[in-house]
Amino acid sequence: xxxxxxxxxxxxxxxxxxxxxxxxxxxxxxxxxxxxxxxxxxxxxxxxxxxxxxxxxxxxxxxxxxxxxxxxxxxxxxxxxxxxxxxxxxxxxxxxxxxxxxxxxxxxxxxxxxxxxxxxxxxxxxxxxxxxxxxxxxxxxxxxxxxxxxxxxxxxxxxxxxxxxxxxxxxxxxxxxxxxxxxxxxxxxxxxxxxxxxxxxxxxxxxxxxxxxxxxxxxxxxxxxxxxxxxxxxxxxxxxxxxxxxxxxxxxxxxxxxxxxxxxxxxxxxxxxxxxxxxxxxxxxxxxxxxxxxxxxxxxxxxxxxxxxxxxxxxxxxxxxxxxxxxxxxxxx
Amino acid sequence: xxxxxxxxxxxxxxxxxxxxxxxxxxxxxxxxxxxxxxxxxxxxxxxxxxxxxxxxxxxxxxxxxxxxxxxxxxxxxxxxxxxxxxxxxxxxxxxxxxxxxx
Numbered sequence: 420x421x422x423x424x425x426x427x428x429x430x431x432x433x434x435x436x437x438x439x440x441x442x443x444x445x446x447x448x449x450x451x452x453x454x455x456x457x458x459x460x461x462x463x464x465x466x467x468x469x470x471x472x473x474x475x476x477x478x479x480x481x482x483x484x485x486x487x488x489x490x491x492x493x494x495x496x497x498x499x500x501x502x503x504x505x506x507x508x509x510x511x512x513x514x515x516x517x518x519x520x521x522x523x524x525x526x527x528x529x530x531x532x533x534x535x536x537x538x539x540x541x542x543x544x545x546x547x548x549x550x551x552x553x554x555x556x557x558x559x560x561x562x563x564x565x566x567x568x569x570x571x572x573x574x575x576x577x578x579x580x581x582x583x584x585x586x587x588x589x590x591x592x593x594x595x596x597x598x599x600x601x602x603x604x605x606x607x608x609x610x611x612x613x614x615x616x617x618x619x620x621x622x623x624x625x626x627x628x629x630x631x632x633x634x635x636x637x638x639x640x641x642x643x644x645x646x647x648x649x650x651x652x653x654x655x656x657x658x659x660x661x662x663x664x665x666x667x668x669x670x671x672x673x674x675x676x677x678x679x680x681x682x683x684x685x686x687x688x689x690x691x692x693x694x695x696x697x698x699x700x701x702x703x704x705x706x707x708x709x710x711x712x713x714x715x716x717x718x719x720x721x722x723x724x725x726x727x728x729x730x731x732x733x734x735x736x737x738x739x740x741x742x743x744x745x746x747x748x749x750x751x752x
Numbered sequence: 753x754x755x756x757x758x759x760x761x762x763x764x765x766x767x768x769x770x771x772x773x774x775x776x777x778x779x780x781x782x783x784x785x786x787x788x789x790x791x792x793x794x795x796x797x798x799x800x801x802x803x804x805x806x807x808x809x810x811x812x813x814x815x816x817x818x819x820x821x822x823x824x825x826x827x828x829x830x831x832x833x834x835x836x837x838x839x840x841x842x843x844x845x846x847x848x849x850x851x852x853x854x
Contacts, residue, residue, distance in 0.1 A: 461824040511804070518801050522784040525767065531787055532764050588784065595805065735789075739765060742790035 420546040420573055420636040421479040452654050457583040460526035468653055471646070472582050473527050474543070475655065477534040480520035481545040485720050487513045489553045490562060498556060505602050506559060512595050519588040526584045539725045541712070548636050550714035557610065557618075557625035563603015565626075565633040565671065571596055572667050573637070581654030604674065611679050619679075626675075627683045634698075635706045637664040668696050766815055768794040770802055773810040780812050788813075 437445065444463045458464055487510050497503035521531055537543035548566055577589040610618045638644060638660040650656035675682050686699035765787040771780035783802050788794035794813040822830055838844050847854065
């Protein structure tokens with residue numbers, strides 16, 4: 420999902436002519452990847468590997484930070500103190516996850532300011548799921564169930580990514596992520612089992628709006644995903660888009676049955692021969708439109724981030740000026 | 753609204769490496785980095801970012817520029833001397849079974 424828009428960036432072509440040392444380093448690198456070994460920050464790596472990771476990790480980080488916005492929308496309107504505290508904790512976690520990922524990306528030779536500039540000027544993307552609005556309280560439950568569910572499916576294999584700082588960040592994130600899905604599902608369970616007819620209808624409406632965008636989180640079909648093969652070769656990507664999407668559908672259908680909601684897909688049915696659920700075709704026009712910048716909330720999300728950055732500038736500058744003044748005083752004393 | 757331009761590194765909060773001891777008796781472990789204006793802020797932010805699940809009883813922060821590391825390119829040459837000193841390992845010494853529990 421963090422690579423949904425990888426092909427939108429400038430196409431890096433494969434290596435130019437390599438020196439003898441570089442060719443040897445490349446061979447050693449390939450052998451380590453094939454052996455399932457880890458690459459650390461200061462190890463030699465192909466430039467394309469480094470660039471791919473900078474883009475993927477930074478876009479993953481941007482996704483976490485922008486992802487705080489749709490849910491942050493409901494903090495002041497959570498129905499109970501318990502739900503408010505839970506939502507605050509979840510949104511705080513997302514901020515923290517963004518920070519783990521920026522930290523991992525910075526080991527590759529980029530800076531925080533550079534990454535944020537890329538986001539704010541539209542050169543870097545974030546997962547397109549966050550370009551949809553949260554219209555009801557039920558959306559908070561559904562986001563936890565479906566969106567975090569999809570994210571977990573994608574993130575668990577990343578814990579074995581060949582680039583170790585990214586893999587370590589993912590292990591931290593996965594440990595914290597499991598409550599995100601459970602709290603959302605539990606909230607929906609309460610509404611579906613003990614709620615009024617209006618509340619149950621609100622949950623169903625929310626599922627109707629978030630189901631297909633959640634499936635889109637896994638990116639284009641494998642055949643339409645040109646970068647996947649190289650990412651798999653390098654141990655950055657472990658499972659294909661379509662395989663992950665299929666896993667998600669199979670796991671989620673049963674969860675939907677327990678909730679008592681209908682999945683808005685008339686083509687969804689168990690296929691005994693395949694041992695998996697068949698499901699309908701995604702609206703790829705919508706997918707590319709939203710990834711390309713024309714979804715319901717794209718401009719709104721980016722404006723919110725740019726505003727936060729620009730209006731926070733005086734805080735960053737003041738903190739730095741203050742610490743420098745203290746340092747000068749300490750030296751003089 | 754004008755787009756932000758990349759700020760010169762001099763205006764970025766410096767980078768700090770964070771080490772957390774998760775409980776008494778264990779070592780501090782490196783867990784990542786963060787940006788902070790000074791040491792006091794770095795400690796506070798390290799608590800906020802890296803110990804949300806009670807993972808810490810002690811936090812160290814070090815400016816990243818202060819870390820001195822071995823050169824990874826020289827890795828094999830630097831650590832090779834350890835490789836052929838098998839007599840440092842207990843298994844090098846064959847003893848009668850009756851006393852082999854040493």
